[in-house]
Amino acid sequence: MSLATDASDKPTLYKRIRADIEKRILTGEWPPGHRIPFEHELVARYGCSRMTVNKALSELAQADLIERRRRAGSFVRRPQHQSAVLKIADIRAEITALGRGYGYELISRKLRAATAADRERLGIKKAGKVVAICCRHSADNVPFAVEDRLIDLSSVPSAATADFSREPPGSWLLHHVPWTEAEHTISAIVADDRTAAALDIAVGAPCLVIDRYTWRSARTITAVRLLYPGDSHRLVARFKGG
């Protein structure tokens, strides 16, 4: 998410070249398929060495804004409408970023041998221990989301002794577990009795559901289901053609 045309920092030459081209692409002046000037033409125009131009173009290519073809030149890529970047922030960070007071409440925490249901949810086969956590996040004392999480202790042994009564498990994991892969499934349900009570909404009110499975090198770390009041919470996925 990097190439914003930042006017704040002093622009170096290659950044200016990159920004110039980016602007022409984004405004539609150079539509998809358009051949952008050859490196040697840009060298002449900006009066710099080829490496400088090359760096600008390489970054645009890495960002999928242009496509470079040997002997043929560099071309503006077609927008790829089928993907968008969905930012799902850590809930505490999300609420804090909104300038609202973050509240956290641990509802239950159980350490147990994985049941058949646990194993299925985590996609693991061997027996082992898990931590099951249920908690609630609130913003300015209004329920924001309820979280139902399972952590595989064989993947994250230190979660057994972590103090989740103060720190939300999501934040803790973010700081204790290195790079991961994850899959999110987003759906909608209507609130049942228990959910309605936890979120302080009416039974039958819509809820947004995010199921997230996180793993590292083919090993499931945690499975979590987040329930948000559907009419008040919104997930925003920003997309920039590419």
Place this chain on the structure above:
Amino acid sequence: MSLATDASDKPTLYKRIRADIEKRILTGEWPPGHRIPFEHELVARYGCSRMTVNKALSELAQADLIERRRRAGSFVRRPQHQSAVLKIADIRAEITALGRGYGYELISRKLRAATAADRERLGIKKAGKVVAICCRHSADNVPFAVEDRLIDLSSVPSAATADFSREPPGSWLLHHVPWTEAEHTISAIVADDRTAAALDIAVGAPCLVIDRYTWRSARTITAVRLLYPGDSHRLVARFKGG
């Protein structure tokens, strides 16, 4: 030392350096916060010039895998909170990809001067004409989603004469409008009478809502609201660190 994961294509040196580092990060060998070797150390290890090492590190920085700090060195970044790639395919393509029969039905199409509500929805101030479209997508003759769309004709004049009785507006726009930015907002509602009838579900059943605003260079092109039956449709967002 490092084994090439793919022996098929000949890896260049800077790509090998980048891959070596990336691997150590992804496996957790170099956890978040870990300082990776200085450029001059990598220069010594790989026996190349500093520019070659610099190119590898710059790309890793552009991909947000590492953070570079002057005088201090380069450090492994924390996983990007939870940014995920959300695949929102063109609905026709999505249904076809599932091997199901795609059905499309134009419910209404109106060309009108933008009302105050239209202008607010599109975020435009000046008066102008818009096309309002309501349509339904189905898979194997089962309602899949209803679409409620507004297109700003001052941005896309050709939409006035496009034939939306055969081709869904989403597909049409994809092929006729160049580079865009978009923002998706995902929420949940319960079906009202009209929605329930259109989707052939019960009143009060949960629905997943996607509101998408598409613009080009600060100019809104189209605003669309898609309603899916919440218990049958799911959005999947896959995420991979880096």
Place this chain on the structure above:
DNA sequence: TTGACTTATATGTCTAGACATATAATCGTA
């Protein structure tokens, strides 16, 4: 017309330097 061969050329990668600049560390002083 078609296929095989040749050539021209734009990009891909790399070098061995250079100076700029932000800042972590150190040192000196109040």
Place this chain on the structure above:
DNA sequence: TACGATTATATGTCTAGACATATAAGTCAA
């Protein structure tokens, strides 16, 4: 001890070249 000035150093940017390589385009023969 606290704070301001100095220094050392890693990264940031850039140059003027070099050779490699994929491939569009042209050439020629069957």
